[in-house]
Amino acid sequence: VGVVLEVKAHPNADKLRVAVVDIGTKHVEIVCGGENLSEGQKVVVALPGARVRWHGEGDLIELQETKIRGVESYGMICAASEVGFDKLPAGEKDIWDISLITNAQPGIPIAQALDLDDVIFDIEVTSNRPDCKSVIGQAREGAAVTQDPFTWKTSKRKDISDDAGFSVELQEPHLCPRYTAVVIEGVIVGPSPWWLQKRLLLAGHKPINNLVDITNYILHEYGQPLHTFDADMLEGQKIVIRRAHKGETFVALDKKTYELSSDMLVIADAKKPVAIAGVMGGLDTGTTQATTRVIIECAAFDPVSIRRTARALNLYSDSQLLFEKGLSTQALEPALLRAIELIKEVAGGEVVSKIFDESAQSYQPIVFPFDEKAANRLMGIELPKKDQIAILKRLGFTVQKNQVTVPYWRDHDIEASVDFVEEIARVYGYDQFPSQLPSGELPQAFSNQGLMWERRVKHLLAGAGLSESYSYSFVSQSQLEKYGIDVHTAVKLRNPLNSEQEYMRTSLVPSLLTSIEANQARIPQADVFELAPIYLAQIGAIPKQSLRLVIGSYSKEEEGLFVHAKGILERIFGQTGIRQWSLVSGTDQTRWHAGRSAVIVVGDKHVGTIGQVSRAVEQAFGIDVVAVLIDLDFEALLSSFTLAKTYKSIPSFPSVKRDLAFLVQERTQWESISQAVHQTSQLLEVFELFDVYRGKEIEEGKKSLAVHLSFRSSERTLEAAEVDEEIEKIRQVLENMFGAIMRS
Secondary structure (H helix, E strand, O other), rough: EEEEEEEEEEEOOOEEEEEEEEOOOEEEEEEEEOOOOOOOOOOOEOOOEEOOOOHHHHOOOOOOOEEOEEEEEEOOOOHHHHOOOOOOOOOOOOOEEEOOOOOOOOOOOHHOOHHHHHHOOOOOOOOOOHHHHHHHHHHHHHHHOOOOOOOOOOOOOOOOOOOOEEEEEOOOOOOEEEEEEEEEEOOOOOOHHHHHHHHHHHHOOOOOOOOHHHHHHHHHHHHHOOEEEEHHHHHHEEEHHHHHHHOOOEEEEOOEEEEOOOOOOOEEOOOOOEEEOOOOEEEEOOOOOEEEEEEEEEEEOOHHHHHHHHHOOOOOOOOHHHOOOOHHHHHHHHHHHHHHHHHHHHHHOEEEEOOOEEEEEOOOOOOOOOOOOHHHHHHHHHHHOOOOOOOHHOHHHHHHHHEEOOHHOOOOOOOOOHHHHHHHHHHHHHOOOOOOOOOOOOOOOOOOOOHHHHHHHHHHHHOOOEEOOOOOOOEHHHHHOOOOOOOHOOOOOOOOOOOOOOOOOOOOHHHHHHHHHHOOOOOOOOOEEEEEEEEEOOOOOOOEEEEEEEEEEOOOOOHHHHHHHHHHHHHHHHHOOOOOOEEEEOOOOOEEEEEEEEEEOOOOEEEEEEEEEEHHHHHHOOOOOEHHHHHHHHHHHHHHHHOOOOOOOOOOOOOEEEEEEEEEEEOHHHHHHHHHHHHHHEEEEEEEEEEOOOOOOOOOEEEEEEEEEEEEEOOOOOOHHHHHHHHHHHHHHHHHOOOOOOOO
């Protein structure tokens, strides 16, 4: 601490002056450029050897006794920012006049003079304990652990019936369970006393003015956010807690304009929003030096609503971070009364209204049954009942008649009886628990059939040489539209990671096609699959998840690719116990190739599609290879999967084999022919297509099919005449139903 005894002009510089300063042990001359330097000031003096931050910027520099423009200067008269108090409202380059905040004599160390010899605790508080984000909360926890008494001075309430011409209307009680406010007149806005500024500085806050500083002080003392409105700036002398109107704009204290949506909660006057509830106040209704009448707000808001609003606007504050953790409605009155007490002490004024108190419903404390034996069983130790109760009482719980009442500051954290048992164990001390291996009966394991089949099919496909693909659950509007999916049927994210991930996927196909496009240049031929959920929108409910399996085979060559993909499908069904399945026409021609696609039917259910994607889809996704996909509804298949094995005895009689070749129309599907033929003959064992021919000697629009036929009886050896008779019946079916022409 130094006292300025005399200020003289610098002989060689117009903007510098020479101060004679009493530093306790002697009087020294210091050259200074501070415009507010005057005689009689108590100032902060940094002597030679001290380290300061010049004008509050850059690295620390060590001072030396030196000449400045020809005049000896013994040290430096400092601004607040140069000695670490850059958050003080004093000007960055002004001399820090400490005359009004200390009576210390010259020469006293500044830390001692300003009562800065303090301890700062930097405590990491988990998100489930917002009650510990306050001095009172930490003191309560400390007292519980050390078994010291915890005393908490509460402010007295003075009841007034007058509303001071104001009204409060709560329109959204589920988003604001409780709202309290009070009107105070005659306040004088100015700097806070040093004790208040000092505590805010040590807590990391920048002092603004006495009204704002008090709300920040209570934020740290009680862990309860408050907000101060200039009452004369509120139109209609009214406060309304409502949803924002769509497209409504708001200028916040950070001087930025925000566009609001109808799912955001605001505090409004009769005409406009004056605060984004729980996030930030408005610039137009904040307190200024001219403010004399204020409304102090103390409220509880829905944490989910606060979190969504902050993220949507990308607007965060200390208050918002606390509100989104969940604060009790019962914490409001103590904090508001404390604010009234401090405002009267620091800013003057008198309460002129009742405490407005609007709430959705009366508070019901949370109560759980207390069973000390069950608690000991959970902890694995034998802790006497009286010790358990003593710990709970130190934490603020009430125990009466084998019931535990949860204190209001823990009503967002304690959700079940096991939670307060955890509190007992925590305070008792985990280090006091004996080290021992766990014992007890293993619970019966229940098989999750869906998960079992999911793993089984993945192993099956990987074993067959397919590569598994993993894609995001989010897709772009472009991906959906390329595959012909209406984006209005998809779930749109409110806060997407980026513009390419705005929607929840309703099909795995767009993601797989995107993957094929990205890999086709480096890997021109591959088989890939993905088994993952899709998300289907539901009115008034969360999206329905449904497992889908998509398989993609792609190659530069078209020949044999469909048959290859069908072989994969046959392998899946063969290994999962599905015997009765077929391929039928009816695919969406905008997505699938007209002649190389089919609907997959199991029993009487359509469970998916197999086919080559249409040229339009290939072009939309930028695919230069031929891609054949299998898109299966895995959920629908689960009921058909089985591990049961069927045994067929070795035949006792030989089979009789024949071959047939015939012409049919190009559009005729093999599956239809196969079903019709199998229904014709009871002796037919195998009806297998082994060749499809188009070309020379075959009429355009037709194709030649060659098949193997195998006949067998389980009772006798078949005669040639019997087989000829069966062949004739098959010929009749082929000719009559499909217009087939037999080839010699």
